[in-house]
Amino acid sequence: MKIVRIDVGEVFIPLAKPFKTALRTVENVEDIVVRITADSGEVGYGEAPPTAVITGDTKGSIRCAIEDFIRPALLGMEIEDLDGIMHRLHTCIVKNTSAKAAVDMAVYDLYAQRFGAPLFRLLGGFRDTVETDITISVNPVPQMIEDSLEAVRQGYRILKIKVGKEGLADVARIAGIREAVGGGIRLRVDANQGWTAKQAVRIITAMEDKGLQIDLVEQPVPAHDLEGMRMITGTVATPILADESVFSPEDAAEIIRTHAADLINIKLMKTGGIWQALKICALAEMYGVECMIGCMLESKLAVSAAAHLAAAKRIITRADLDGPSLCRIDPYTGGPVYENGIIRMTDAPGIGIAGVPADFAG
Numbered sequence: 001m002k003i004v005r006i007d008v009g010e011v012f013i014p015l016a017k018p019f020k021t022a023l024r025t026v027e028n029v030e031d032i033v034v035r036i037t038a039d040s041g042e043v044g045y046g047e048a049p050p051t052a053v054i055t056g057d058t059k060g061s062i063r064c065a066i067e068d069f070i071r072p073a074l075l076g077m078e079i080e081d082l083d084g085i086m087h088r089l090h091t092c093i094v095k096n097t098s099a100k101a102a103v104d105m106a107v108y109d110l111y112a113q114r115f116g117a118p119l120f121r122l123l124g125g126f127r128d129t130v131e132t133d134i135t136i137s138v139n140p141v142p143q144m145i146e147d148s149l150e151a152v153r154q155g156y157r158i159l160k161i162k163v164g165k166e167g168l169a170d171v172a173r174i175a176g177i178r179e180a181v182g183g184g185i186r187l188r189v190d191a192n193q194g195w196t197a198k199q200a201v202r203i204i205t206a207m208e209d210k211g212l213q214i215d216l217v218e219q220p221v222p223a224h225d226l227e228g229m230r231m232i233t234g235t236v237a238t239p240i241l242a243d244e245s246v247f248s249p250e251d252a253a254e255i256i257r258t259h260a261a262d263l264i265n266i267k268l269m270k271t272g273g274i275w276q277a278l279k280i281c282a283l284a285e286m287y288g289v290e291c292m293i294g295c296m297l298e299s300k301l302a303v304s305a306a307a308h309l310a311a312a313k314r315i316i317t318r319a320d321l322d323g324p325s326l327c328r329i330d331p332y333t334g335g336p337v338y339e340n341g342i343i344r345m346t347d348a349p350g351i352g353i354a355g356v357p358a359d360f361a362g
């Protein structure tokens with residue numbers, strides 16, 4: 001099965017409501033889509049969002065990396081030579097992890113189709129359902145409480161609360177939500193680098209003192225401040241999850257070696273795809289560091305690739321794969337089924353998504 005075409009297109013999907021974090025506000029998913037065609041006629045799909053404030057990748061840079069560097073490097077290669085393809089993908093250009101992730105997942109889609117298996121079975125096949133949280137955007141407290149209650153009514157049992165804009169006022173925010181949803185709902189808190197280390201210790205300690213039962217606190221301090229994150233991790237009881245601090249397997253190794261965080265958040269757009277994410281899983285498993293799998297503002301295509309990885313690996317104990325739930329419509333056909341926080345894998349070969357209404361004309 002030889003790679004004969006690599007096409008780049010775009011997909012546009014409106015969000016149900018604006019997505020707001022300490023870093024940005026977004027109203028639509030506007031992503032690059034990759035379609036790889038094999039000489040046998042099968043196609044594999046991948047997707048990459050332009051998350052400039054986190055990855056540095058823009059629509060233009062993703063397109064350019066694929067069209068000018070990755071496509072010429074991979075055309076003509078045999079899909080069965082997965083190791084060879086991944087070596088070229090990761091050496092033909094440095095960084096550009098979103099572009100690499102989109103191509104990586106399209107290659108894995110075809111690779112699994114080649115062997116007639118759903119991707120998660122080839123990668124390890126640990127489970128066939130994955131429970132995801134849903135993100136509650138940063139807003140005035142009454143709206144965050146209403147959004148939380150609405151998510152619980154829809155069936156979500158885990159909420160990820162975006163904070164990091166208002167220091168200690170974030171404690172009242174979380175307390176209000178905890179009081180509204182009750183004790184049976186798991187709450188995760190994501191500061192998106194919004195605190196200093198000392199602020200984080202004060203805020204997290206205050207949440208502990210109030211008995212708010214926080215599942216984890218994600219990326220309390222700026223990505224480069226590993227010393228600060230290590231201090232927080234060593235001081236508070238609440239588990240600390242490294243997100244923006246961990247892109248590559250090398251980053252994960254550093255976090256694990258220095259005990260800078262308790263947990264690692266894997267995102268395909270940071271690692272450059274499944275191939276590299278598997279290395280983080282292997283490292284984390286060796287050292288007993290549990291992982292979460294997350295996504296950027298991605299639609300069902302890229303999130304389903306991540307869901308396959310999550311379903312495959314025991315060390316991925318938490319999932320933050322709410323991209324499709326935040327979209328106003330699902331423009332795809334096929335793929336895993338998303339229902340009220342539970343993602344059900346199917347037996348379709350590959351990633352399983354068949355209909356991709358992207359514009360490949362560009």
Ligand code: MG
Nearest residue numbers: 190218219243
């Ligand atoms: Mg995060």
